[in-house]
Amino acid sequence: MAIRTEELLLNVGPQHPSTHGVFRIVVKIDGEIIKEATPVIGYLHRGTEKLAEDLNYTQIIPYTDRLDYVSAMTNNYVLVSAVERLMQIEVPERAEFLRVIVMELQRIASHLVWWGTYLLDIGAMSPFLFAFRDREIIIDLFNELCGARLTYFYMRVGGVKWDAPDGWIEKVRDFIPYMRERLKVYDDLVSGNEIFLARIKGIGRYDAQTAIDYGLTGANLRCTGVKRDVRKDHPYSVYDRFEFDIPTRTEGDCYARYLVRIEEIKQSLRILEQAVEMFPEGPIMAKLPRVLRPPEGEVYSRVESPRGELGCYLVSKGKDSPYRLKFRRPSFVNLQILPKILVGESITNLITILGATDIVLGEVDA
Amino acid sequence: MGDLLVQPLTWGSFLTFTVMAVLFLLLILGMVTYGIYFERKILGWMQLRPGPNRTGKLGLLQTVADVLKLLIKEDTIPSKADRPLFKIAPAISFVPSFVVLATIPYTDKLYFANLDIGVLYYVALSALSTIGIVLGGWASNNKYALLGGMRSAAQLISYAVPLVISAVGVVLISGTMNMIGIVERQEGWFWNWNFLPQILGFGVFVIAAIAELNRSPFDLPEAESELVAGYHVEYSGFRFAFYMLAEYVYMIAMSALITVLFLGGWHAPAPFLDFIPGIIWFILKFCFMFFFIIWLRGTMPRIRIDQLMSLGWRVLLPLSLANIFITAIVVEIIKAING
Numbered sequence: 001m002a003i004r005t006e007e008l009l010l011n012v013g014p015q016h017p018s019t020h021g022v023f024r025i026v027v028k029i030d031g032e033i034i035k036e037a038t039p040v041i042g043y044l045h046r047g048t049e050k051l052a053e054d055l056n057y058t059q060i061i062p063y064t065d066r067l068d069y070v071s072a073m074t075n076n077y078v079l080v081s082a083v084e085r086l087m088q089i090e091v092p093e094r095a096e097f098l099r100v101i102v103m104e105l106q107r108i109a110s111h112l113v114w115w116g117t118y119l120l121d122i123g124a125m126s127p128f129l130f131a132f133r134d135r136e137i138i139i140d141l142f143n144e145l146c147g148a149r150l151t152y153f154y155m156r157v158g159g160v161k162w163d164a165p166d167g168w169i170e171k172v173r174d175f176i177p178y179m180r181e182r183l184k185v186y187d188d189l190v191s192g193n194e195i196f197l198a199r200i201k202g203i204g205r206y207d208a209q210t211a212i213d214y215g216l217t218g219a220n221l222r223c224t225g226v227k228r229d230v231r232k233d234h235p236y237s238v239y240d241r242f243e244f245d246i247p248t249r250t251e252g253d254c255y256a257r258y259l260v261r262i263e264e265i266k267q268s269l270r271i272l273e274q275a276v277e278m279f280p281e282g283p284i285m286a287k288l289p290r291v292l293r294p295p296e297g298e299v300y301s302r303v304e305s306p307r308g309e310l311g312c313y314l315v316s317k318g319k320d321s322p323y324r325l326k327f328r329r330p331s332f333v334n335l336q337i338l339p340k341i342l343v344g345e346s347i348t349n350l351i352t353i354l355g356a357t358d359i360v361l362g363e364v365d366a
Numbered sequence: 367m368g369d370l371l372v373q374p375l376t377w378g379s380f381l382t383f384t385v386m387a388v389l390f391l392l393l394i395l396g397m398v399t400y401g402i403y404f405e406r407k408i409l410g411w412m413q414l415r416p417g418p419n420r421t422g423k424l425g426l427l428q429t430v431a432d433v434l435k436l437l438i439k440e441d442t443i444p445s446k447a448d449r450p451l452f453k454i455a456p457a458i459s460f461v462p463s464f465v466v467l468a469t470i471p472y473t474d475k476l477y478f479a480n481l482d483i484g485v486l487y488y489v490a491l492s493a494l495s496t497i498g499i500v501l502g503g504w505a506s507n508n509k510y511a512l513l514g515g516m517r518s519a520a521q522l523i524s525y526a527v528p529l530v531i532s533a534v535g536v537v538l539i540s541g542t543m544n545m546i547g548i549v550e551r552q553e554g555w556f557w558n559w560n561f562l563p564q565i566l567g568f569g570v571f572v573i574a575a576i577a578e579l580n581r582s583p584f585d586l587p588e589a590e591s592e593l594v595a596g597y598h599v600e601y602s603g604f605r606f607a608f609y610m611l612a613e614y615v616y617m618i619a620m621s622a623l624i625t626v627l628f629l630g631g632w633h634a635p636a637p638f639l640d641f642i643p644g645i646i647w648f649i650l651k652f653c654f655m656f657f658f659i660i661w662l663r664g665t666m667p668r669i670r671i672d673q674l675m676s677l678g679w680r681v682l683l684p685l686s687l688a689n690i691f692i693t694a695i696v697v698e699i700i701k702a703i704n705g
């Protein structure tokens with residue numbers, strides 16, 4: 001006798017511990033196997049791009065802080081660099097170095113948040129607290145630099161708002177060997193764990209072509225073996241002066257994404273090491289007109305945020321606020337592959353795959 | 367206590383048992399309270415944080431406050447829930463957890479029942495709790511709870527089997543299912559304890575026991591990151607407390623059972639240490655097992671449901687069967703040598 005079975009419609013989120021914010025995904029499940037997955041987004045939509053049309057350029061910067069709130073520094077940078085390119089402003093070297101240092105520290109902090117929360121998704125509790133403890137050091141450094149811990153509002157068109165206080169660069173220098181030691185501890189604690197490997201190896205696999213077709217960037221692309229990083233391919237700021245590698249893997253599964261991100265932390269430490277060595281003296285702000293009025297025209301500026309290629313498309317009609325501002329948000333783009341790779345996986349893998357994608361809802365919904 | 371069991375029932379012995387049972391109940395409740403405190407402290411230290419330290423001195427009143435909070439919380443029942451089942455499910459889950467404690471011999475004098483099928487009784491009754499979990503998951507009329515309940519049923523079936531079969535090795539060596547008999551058989555040096563001759567059975571038993579306790583890394587029925595809270599997602603207030611109570615009492619019972627079956631019960635590790643009372647040794651071994659379970663929670667990620675099933679059926683079950691086979695042969699050979 002055949003037992004009659006039914007598919008179950010399960011609403012995951014928007015209030016769910018593992019969606020990392022107000023993300024909702026409606027899955028049709030047969031037992032625990034997903035037949036269909038439909039992401040529903042927009043719960044955190046604040047209309048940043050529209051709001052920006054009524055604000056002057058400096059006023060927009062705090063809004064970018066709140067897009068990807070785990071990596072506010074890179075968001076600051078993408079906007080100010082767009083305006084700088086349109087206005088052809090020469091940014092002082094010291095300011096560029098400060099920007100690179102905070103952006104790389106931010107990348108480490110962001111990956112630490114990802115590492116901790118991802119392991120929490122997998123069911124390991126302790127790494128989360130380990131990661132947040134080490135992230136706290138970076139947050140304290142930022143706090144000392146600009147007085148904020150999460151939404152920094154640190155960069156300005158033409159430079160940065162605050163110079164590094166006395167001894168700050170030394171603190172960054174001390175942080176590098178400390179973090180290297182901690183990464184070893186992390187590896188001991190997690191990377192070789194049998195259960196952990198069994199949970200993420202071979203899960204959520206896609207090939208390079210699919211990744212490119214879906215427009216994935218960041219670790220989600222590099223895990224398939226495509227060596228693409230805006231910092232190398234289209235160097236911005238002073239990135240062309242540093243030596244660093246772009247970690248890639250070829251497996252294309254969650255484990256590859258994990259390893260790529262861990263390796264990226266190490267590469268960020270390398271960049272920091274060189275940046276601290278070369279840190280120049282000088283002004284931190286360019287000479288600017290009182291009111292910023294970029295000439296008529298358009299510009300696309302992009303940076304490598306911890307989540308992928310973060311782009312900013314800016315159209316100016318010569319006014320003090322933009323005619324149109326558009327962000328290419330990597331979290332939003334990376335999310336689009338979910339319905340494809342989730343089919344046939346179990347509910348448990350849904351969390352594993354979603355976590356490995358590393359989305360920030362503030363950025364997905366803008 | 368033990369002597370009273372074999373004498374005819376008098377008013378005196380009846381009263382003694384009643385008083386002891388009530389005292390024991392209170393003791394267990396106290397142990398659960400401080401077991402939770404202990405767990406939270408240990409986890410805190412493992413995670414480089416202080417753990418509870420605000421309520422009372424050193425946070426000692428934290429769990430008491432938590433329980434009080436649960437008591438005064440509004441008792442909500444979802445409108446579409448199956449009300450009678452929803453109400454009775456926590457009780458079904460929690461009653462057997464106390465009942466199994468009766469069969470555990472804490473010292474050679476202190477036990478509440480001297481059953482010749484002690485091991486079987488424990489395993490059979492502890493499996494009943496899962497019915498409470500499945501019912502709770504079903505009656506909540508919540509999809510997450512349902513999935514949690516179903517997982518729990520699948521997990522129980524997969525793990526009760528290797529659990530029982532690995533305990534058979536101990537029964538074969540001891541020649542009895544009576545827990546007191548099993549402990550008495552482990553007298554002398556610590557290498558007489560069953561965990562060394564039965565190292566395979568011990569390993570399988572501990573893994574299966576943790577799976578049956580629904581503890582990390584096998585805490586799938588309440589997998590927080592996937593199923594939010596699993597079977598008890600709709601429960602609040604005291605009904606929720608019942609589920610939690612059952613879980614912790616089982617942790618206590620299982621630690622005690624492992625102590626009895628594999629770690630020599632109340633025996634000292636070496637004969638010259640016999641001057642220390644048996645209850646102290648029992649408590650030490652018990653605390654070690656309790657700590658071990660918490661330790662795992664602090665370090666392990668959660669296993670996936672299909673991996674859990676394949677571990678149970680493809681690894682633990684053959685291992686426990688092999689353990690019986692080897693044990694039986696060795697026991698027969700020893701018998702033949704000794705004539």
